[in-house]
Structure formats: C-alpha cells, structure tokens
Amino acid sequence: MSTTTFPGAALLTGKVAFISGAGRGIGAAAARVFTREGARVLLAARTESELKATAEDVRAAGGEAEYLVCDLADTAAVRAAIEQTVSRFGRLDIAFNNGGTIQRPGPMDGVEESEFDRIYQVNLKSVWTAMTAEVAAIRATAGTGAIVNNSSIGSLRANPELPIYAAMKRGVNSLTASAAATYGPEAIRVNAIAPGNTRTEMIRAWEENSPGLRTRLESLTPLGRSADPEEIAQAAAWLLSDRASFVTGTVLRVDGGARA
Numbered sequence: 508m509s510t511t512t513f514p515g516a517a518l519l520t521g522k523v524a525f526i527s528g529a530g531r532g533i534g535a536a537a538a539r540v541f542t543r544e545g546a547r548v549l550l551a552a553r554t555e556s557e558l559k560a561t562a563e564d565v566r567a568a569g570g571e572a573e574y575l576v577c578d579l580a581d582t583a584a585v586r587a588a589i590e591q592t593v594s595r596f597g598r599l600d601i602a603f604n605n606g607g608t609i610q611r612p613g614p615m616d617g618v619e620e621s622e623f624d625r626i627y628q629v630n631l632k633s634v635w636t637a638m639t640a641e642v643a644a645i646r647a648t649a650g651t652g653a654i655v656n657n658s659s660i661g662s663l664r665a666n667p668e669l670p671i672y673a674a675m676k677r678g679v680n681s682l683t684a685s686a687a688a689t690y691g692p693e694a695i696r697v698n699a700i701a702p703g704n705t706r707t708e709m710i711r712a713w714e715e716n717s718p719g720l721r722t723r724l725e726s727l728t729p730l731g732r733s734a735d736p737e738e739i740a741q742a743a744a745w746l747l748s749d750r751a752s753f754v755t756g757t758v759l760r761v762d763g764g765a766r767a
C-alpha cells in the first residue's frame with residue numbers, strides 16, 4: 508500500500524495500548540516490547556506487586572506505563588480498565604487481550620461446574636467484554652485501531668488434557684473472526700495469536716500436574732524448544748502495528764512449528 512507511512516523505525520510509535528495479564532509471562536513481555544516500540548501502555552491483572560514490578564521495569568527503560576488491578580472475571584472491572592486507559596492517556600489505539608488462566612488438567616468428566624464457569628468467564632467472556640469496550644474507546648478517540656487476542660495452539664484440535672481451556676480458546680478464535688468482519692469497515696483490525704509452549708508460570712503450573720510435560724512438548728516442536736515470552740509478544744506487536752495493515756481475522760500460530 509503506497510500511502511502507508513511509518514513515522515520512524517519503531518513499530519508502535521505514538522500508540523496507546525491496553526494489555527491484560529500484564530504482570531508476568533507473555534503480558535509482561537508485551538509491556539516491555541510495546542514500549543520499546545514506542546507505545547504507552549496501561550497494564551491490568553489481579554496481582555498488584557507484579558504489575559508494579561512490570562511498570563517499574565518499563566519506566567527504568569525509558570517507557571511510559573500505568574497499571575490497574577482488574578479481575579477479568581468481573582465484567583464491570585474490565586470495562587472500567589479500558590475506560591481508565593483513555594482517561595489516563597487520552598486515547599486508545601491498540602489492545603492485547605492476553606490475560607488468561609489454565610484449568611486443572613484432566614478429562615472433561617472430571618471438571619467441576621464451577622471450574623468450567625471460571626474458565627469461561629476469564630478466558631472467553633472477558634475477551635468479548637474487552638473487545639466491545641475497546642472498539643467503543645477506539646471509535647471515540649483514535650478512530651481506527653487494532654486488537655490482538657491471545658488464543659493458544661491448544662484451541663486448534665482435540666485437547667483431552669485441557670478440554671475446557673481449549674474450548675474457550677476456540678471460542679476466542681471465533682469471536683476474533685466475527686469481530687474482524689464486523690469492525691473491518693471501520694478500519695479496526697482484529698486478530699489472534701496462538702502460542703505454542705512458552706516458558707511462563709502457566710506451563711510451570713501445568714507441569715506440576717503432568718511431570719515431563721515440557722520435554723514432551725519440546726519433542727513435538729520442530730524448533731526443538733519452548734518459546735521465550737518475548738517471542739510471542741513480538742508477534743502481537745507486529746499484528747498491532749501498521750505494518751500488518753491488511754491482516755485481519757487471522758489466528759497466527761507462534762508455535763515453533765508444533766502445528767505445522
């Protein structure tokens with residue numbers, strides 16, 4: 508597209524970003540990557556000490572970050588967090604709906620109803636809530652923008668160890684496609700990333716229930732290793748940037764080839 512302009516080398520110069528699940532793991536890596544690429548960020552999660560540490564890390568590197576304690580299971584809190592992004596920074600351009608939780612691994616007949624509802628609220632309903640609030644905020648301020656939802660390669664086929672987690676992530680893929688079709692005419696792009704095995708607390712917790720998990724997952728990955736969280740954040744940054752200006756409605760695997 509010959510009219511596209513890139514105001515400097517950085518991917519996200521001048522953009523204001525909302526990032527959920529930003530206290531640790533992939534979300535914290537996104538905070539560092541996005542600010543290095545020129546964005547200002549609002550970080551949300553439940554654990555204040557982790558948010559504070561991530562924000563301090565970003566500021567020490569010369570970036571601009573604010574944070575807000577927010578439980579993704581609380582619809583009003585999710586909407587308020589996005590409104591706070593606008594009131595603190597004056598606009599919203601991009602959002603990374605990354606926060607998520609894992610179920611207790613095991614077959615679906617061992618899952619309690621309350622566990623199903625918790626995974627639904629945090630991993631699927633919050634993505635719908637966040638996207639609708641983000642679209643409203645982008646419309647009212649920046650005018651155009653981009654959203655990336657964090658799915659998982661676990662959503663792409665049968666997942667007997669994490670069936671409820673997988674179902675919600677497949678729901679995220681569907682919401683992503685529908686949102687891309689709905690908001691494309693307004694030049695609001697919506698994509699998802701589907702990470703493979705990434706070295707975070709989530710995988711550590713899963714491995715506690717499934718000894719040898721990491722080695723097993725690495726052996727199923729053509730690149731022969733797990734991802735550093737920053738490698739996942741880099742894909743989100745690109746999708747959120749103007750460099751991906753004709754990409755919408757996709758679920759981008761970032762998995763070392765595990766689903767190739």
Ligand SMILES: NC(=O)c1ccc[n+]([C@@H]2O[C@H](COP(=O)([O-])OP(=O)(O)OC[C@H]3O[C@@H](n4cnc5c(N)ncnc54)[C@H](OP(=O)(O)O)[C@@H]3O)[C@@H](O)[C@H]2O)c1
Nearest residue numbers: 528530532533552553554578579606607659705707708709
């Ligand atoms: N690691 C992997 O291999 C992998 C693979 C595929 C997809 N993913 C996806 O990547 C995303 C990030 O996970 P991660 O691997 O970085 O795991 P992580 O290190 O456990 O980080 C998860 C983040 O989400 C936040 N979070 C969890 N429940 C929340 C809630 N109810 N309300 C608000 N925030 C909440 C956590 O903060 P608090 O606990 O403080 O709230 C934390 O900041 C998730 O959506 C996950 O499904 C990860």
